[in-house]
Amino acid sequence: MYLASCSQDSLIRIWKIIAKSALEPVKNEHELKDNNIKLKENVFIVKKKGLSFTYAVTLETVLAGHENSVYAVHWQPSFRKDGSIVQPMSLLSASMDKTMILWEPDEESGVWLEQVRVGEVGGNTLGFYGCQFSPEKSMIVAHAFHGALHMWRQNSSTQDEWIPMVVISGHFNSVQGLRWDPAGEFIITVGTDQTTRLFAPWKREHQAQITWHEIARPQIHGYDMQCIAMIGRFQFVSGADEKVLRIFAAPRNFIENFSKISNISVESLLSNEDTNLPEGATVPALGLSNKAVFQGELSGPTVQEDTFSSVSDQYSQPYFQPFVLKEPPTEDHLLQNTLWPEVQKLYGHGYEIFSLACNSVGTIVASACKASKREHAAIILWSTTSWKQIQSLSFHNLTVTQMAFSPDDKFLLAVSRDRNWSLWRKQEEGIPMQSDPHFILQASTNKDTSVHSRIIWSCDWTPDSKFFVTGSRDKKVIVWGDCQVFDTQDDHSCASVKPCSTLLDAGDSVTAVGVNKVLASLGSYIIAVGLECGKILLYKWQSGVTENDWTKSHEMDQSSLCHTLTVKQLCWRSKPGRAGHDDLDNAEWLQLASCGADHGIKIFNVNRSIFSL
Incomplete structure (x- = not known):
């Protein structure tokens, strides 16, 4: 032997x-x-x-x-x-x-x-x-x-x-957040492994098989990543355990490779304004930000021996090399050639960034950081055109755990560790001498009116902007509304927004909720609930019903394909159909993406027939 x-x-x-x-x-x-x-x-x-x-x-x-x-x-x-x-x-x-x-x-x-x-x-x-x-x-x-x-x-x-060969890759630590792109063709995730990763379906020519792969790693950071929001189809903002927001935009090489891997025409991805896109990005020696690399810089500078113009010239620098890919990249390619250029940094928070949200038209970004005092728990609104601070919204006393703009962009909802939520309404006419919109506090809960008795971890809106949903550590899921009564310029009492559903006891701490953008049927909504134990529950909620308004349609438990640790975020695809398939306009199928503390990202194909029972 x-x-x-x-x-x-x-x-x-x-x-x-x-x-x-x-x-x-x-x-x-x-x-x-x-x-x-x-x-x-x-x-x-x-x-x-x-x-x-x-x-x-x-x-x-x-x-x-x-x-x-x-x-x-x-x-x-x-x-x-x-x-x-x-x-x-x-x-x-x-x-x-x-x-x-x-x-x-x-x-x-x-x-x-x-x-x-x-x-x-x-x-x-x-x-x-x-x-x-x-x-x-x-x-x-x-x-x-x-x-x-x-x-x-x-x-x-x-x-x-x-x-x-092509392999399956993913995060190697807790995945804290994920978002679909507005067109529903790929997802971007962030995790405490200090990376931002982009996953898309690989659609092979003349083959029916479609598999999901990591095709880009836009950001490799020095801090644990906590949250992400999509500003546009190929632009996102990320927040980490630092006081800075960072904005990234896709380079030309990524768009071309994404086109070939997902079998989407590059003309439909590039607009006339994208003529001067950088080819890729690299991190300069001793640098902390992704620097754009343009066509004329691909060969890299030549430095004579013992002649250095700056300190950074003394250190070797991995230069970006554009490759045309027809299949998902390998790990070494992901590390070196799939970075996105950083286009902006936003300073304003005093502590680690914890939550982000962007409105549907991509003009306003809301951000919040970890906080133990009211002064630090303020929500900051940013303009994506000028990248300047628009407004600071102060109400909560502890960390704002999640935020969500209503689909019609008229409201901003925030939930917090202080067990309360706040609802902010956009003033249509704004403030004189100010072109950016202005938000005022429309409704909120306090220690007397709050139904939740523990941290509110998650929130989301119904597709018609009438109701919003909150999920808490107290195991409760509650639907609130009707918010269309605020569609005026008049102020309303903060107590006018009350629960319009019975209290749903999910059986464990609720850490994520997500409302599908498609109605199950007239007056009913599809709501996904993620739990601390890793389970994902699918419900149908019927508005205007006083009893039995919640119907459990499906439960993904440990015996199936759910997570084994805390579900961190749930996000439905913005339109019916399955990404990468030819049934994009087929309302029979829905797709739900989830991420968890078990390092996993899961995409579920959900048949709408389970909600018709």
């Missing part, structure tokens, strides 16, 4: 274990005979059912090829060939030097040699932690320090060539 071991000393040792005869003398010392060196044998005895078996262990070889810790080795598994079992002598090793090596002994000399080396070139990962062969050595797979999978396939015509 052969045993392979690896170590942080970057070396691999192969040991030979031999069963020794009981008549054979046992030797544990070095022997020198005929100028040949015999390696020391380590002998051990195994006793079983009164019998003794003697084995000797010798060091077969030491493999030195890696430049950093080797964390995994894997023998090629045996397989059947011509009716007999073949046990090949091929060893795969994975190292923190970002490479994997395939070792085999030479047929003539028996010396172990490096046959193939695969891995990343550049990037900011910390190497590989594990590796596996496929049967018959046709593929090898590895997982990296940051959770990513890497796979290579052996070229059938050229045995020495290994081709990178």
Whole structure:
């Protein structure tokens, strides 16, 4: 038998274990005979059912090829060939030097040699932690320090060539927020693994199969990401555990690759105003922001040796290289060539950003940060045209956990850790000498009128802007309204917005709610509820009914495909149909995206027939 071991000393040792005869003398010392060196044998005895078996262990070889810790080795598994079992002598090793090596002994000399080396070139990962062969050595797979999978396939015509393959990738820590793009063709997510990731359906030509893959990593940050909001089809704002909001816009190379991967015409994605788009983005040496790279800068500057114009010139910089992709990118490509340029930073909050919202036309962004005092819990409104602060809305005493603009953009709803919600109405005529809209407090709850007794984690609007939904740690889901009574310029009493539904006890802390933009039927709404335990519940709520207004249509529990930890956010696709399919106008199907603390992102195809029961 052969045993392979690896170590942080970057070396691999192969040991030979031999069963020794009981008549054979046992030797544990070095022997020198005929100028040949015999390696020391380590002998051990195994006793079983009164019998003794003697084995000797010798060091077969030491493999030195890696430049950093080797964390995994894997023998090629045996397989059947011509009716007999073949046990090949091929060893795969994975190292923190970002490479994997395939070792085999030479047929003539028996010396172990490096046959193939695969891995990343550049990037900011910390190497590989594990590796596996496929049967018959046709593929090898590895997982990296940051959770990513890497796979290579052996070229059938050229045995020495290994081709990178498409794999499923995702976050390696809690996913805090997600949003569909306005057209419903991809989703963007943020997580505490300090990345923003974009997922889209891969639609292959002449094939019916459609799978979702990560096709871009627009932001790789130094802080844990907490929230995200879409400003336009290819523009978003993100918030992290820093006091700054960052706005990103898609470069041309991403739009072209997204067009090819999702099989959407590039003409429908690019407008006449996109003639001067940057090709991509890169992070300058010693820099903290994604810098746009334009067509004339693709080759990168040439710096003569020992001649530096600035401190940053002394450090190597990974330059963006535009690649035309017809399939989802590999992990090393995601790390280096899919960043989006940062177009703006917004300063104004005193603590870590916690929640974001943007109105449907993409002109106003609302942001809030962590707060333990009223002065810090204020909501800041920003203009997306001037990127200036419009207004500060002060009401809550603790962190605003989530915000949502009504679909008609007339209201802004905010829920908070202080167990209250606040409803702000936009003044249609605004303030004299000010072109930006102005919001006033229209309604709210307090300690006397609040129905929720614990933190309100989530909120959402019905598609007709009549009602809004709140979900709390007290396990309650409540529908409030009718908000159309405020469609005037007159002020109304804050107590005029009352629960218009019975209290729904979800059975566990409610951490996410989402209302579909399509009505289940006249006067009824489709509401998804996410729980702290990971369950997702689908309900139909009927307005104008005093009893039995809630109908549970489906429950995704631990036995199916729901999350295993807290559901962080639920987001319905803005239109019926399934992204990537040809049934975009088919109202039979709906799509629900969810993210959770279990590092997972899930997209559910929901048939509307379950709500007609």
